[in-house]
Amino acid sequence: PHLLSRYRILHCSRVISQEESVASVLRDRNDSTMSLALALLAEGRVDGVVSAGNTGALMALGVKHIKCQPQLKRPAICAQLPRQDGCFFLADCGANISVTSKQLRDFALMASALATHVEGVQRPRVALLNVGTEELKGTSVVKKAAALIEADARLNFVGFVEGDHLFDSNVDVVVCDGFVGNVALKTTEGLALHVRDRILQSVSRGWRRLFTPLTKALLYRVVNWLNPRRYNGAMLLGLEQVVVKSHGSANTEAFLAAIDCARRAVEAQLPASIRSVLEETSDIGE
Numbered sequence: 001p002h003l004l005s006r007y008r009i010l011h012c013s014r015v016i017s018q019e020e021s022v023a024s025v026l027r028d029r030n031d032s033t034m035s036l037a038l039a040l041l042a043e044g045r046v047d048g049v050v051s052a053g054n055t056g057a058l059m060a061l062g063v064k065h066i067k068c069q070p071q072l073k074r075p076a077i078c079a080q081l082p083r084q085d086g087c088f089f090l091a092d093c094g095a096n097i098s099v100t101s102k103q104l105r106d107f108a109l110m111a112s113a114l115a116t117h118v119e120g121v122q123r124p125r126v127a128l129l130n131v132g133t134e135e136l137k138g139t140s141v142v143k144k145a146a147a148l149i150e151a152d153a154r155l156n157f158v159g160f161v162e163g164d165h166l167f168d169s170n171v172d173v174v175v176c177d178g179f180v181g182n183v184a185l186k187t188t189e190g191l192a193l194h195v196r197d198r199i200l201q202s203v204s205r206g207w208r209r210l211f212t213p214l215t216k217a218l219l220y221r222v223v224n225w226l227n228p229r230r231y232n233g234a235m236l237l238g239l240e241q242v243v244v245k246s247h248g249s250a251n252t253e254a255f256l257a258a259i260d261c262a263r264r265a266v267e268a269q270l271p272a273s274i275r276s277v278l279e280e281t282s283d284i285g286e
Contacts, residue, residue, distance in 0.1 A: 012036055016057045018248065025057040026064060034058060038065040041241050048242035048262040050233070052250050058243065059095055059236065066239045069271075071278040075238035076107045077178070077245065078114060079185055080231045080261075084168045089115055090129075091175055093234055094182035104128070104145035104175050108155055109277050110237040111173040117268040123156045124172035129180060130160035145175070154277070230254075233261030237274065242266050 014032040016025055029035055034057060037049045042065040051058050059075065068075060078091035091111040096103060108126045115124040128146055130138045135146075137160065150157045161169050163184060176184070232254035236243040242265045246258035265271075 010036060010040075016054050018054050020054060020057060022056045022060045025054070026060055029057070029061075035061050035065070038062055038243070041243070042066055047266045048244065050244045050246055050255075050258050050262050052246040052248050052255065052258075055094065055245055058245055062236055062239050062243050066241045066243065068238050069240060069275055069278050071281065072106065072238045075236040075243075076103075076110060077181075077234045078107075078111050078237045079234040081185075081188065082167065082231060083171075087119075087231065088166075088171055089173050090166075090181055090185060091173070091237060092178040092181050093185045094178045095236070096178040098179075099141065099177040101141050101144035101148055104141070104177070105148040105152065105155075106278065106281070107237075108149050108157075108173060108175045109152075109281065110274050111175065112155060113273045113277050114235060114237065114265075114270060115172050117270055117273045118264050121172050125156050125158045125170060126173045126175065127158050127161040127169065127171040129166075129174050129176035129184065130162065133160045133162060141177075149175075154280075230257060233258030235261065235265060235270075240271055240275070242271060 012031055012033045014029050016029050016032045016034055020029070025032075025035075034051055034053050037046070037051065038061050040046045041049050055077075059077075062075065074096055076092040077095045078089050079093045080087050080089055089111045091107045092099070099107075112124045112126060115121040126149060128138075128142055128149070130142055132138070135143075138146075146157070146160070149155050158171060161171055161174060166174065166184070166188075230253075232247055232250050234245045236245060242262050244258050244262040244265070246255055250258065
């Protein structure tokens, strides 16, 4: 009963399925939970929105209700992932499949603002995800983006990083297009869950007698580090308000992490910080 005073239930007649097209969502899903939540955010009646629903729908309705920062056409999805001694941010994770060099530079600026204002990282180290670390490697878009990022004094560019060094490199922000980012994110999550499950199976089944209490404790620390649920909650960077995308399969622990992600972004006034960075970018030009 003590929780009931903290809730207000608003009825909606529609729900957006995971298979629904963006066109149909924009056309006739105004009375859906997702659309109403974002409308409340646009009206200033809530401070942030967290959704585990259709990612494309959330982006489209976010742009419709909340709007992007004037310098952007679409937001970037930015996820937090663990590394050897902390975490790093990966942007973009699926919102922008085909990008320009300028967009990659903007992703770097926005994700750096997130790392600084929400996580307290001063001068975040920025890297571009690439097929090699040499300057001559990569597409023309990636190489031009490297030049733009390196020339921007507000960014701490440390060069290229390859996929096999994402989790042991000393970087705070990794930038790529949405196609590459989504594949990297989903592959990482799938592998982490697979390794975690194999460890838990070994501990709980026939191998149990080989494990000492100390060994089990160490293994469970690894399992916890591999748990993607701890890092659930991807920010839609570039919208004028805080919107966070949760995994559709999130359990209670994971959804709590997404809510906390939104809370910290709201308290840090992240959209205002990103707006300031992008306005400054417009002033200085390319």
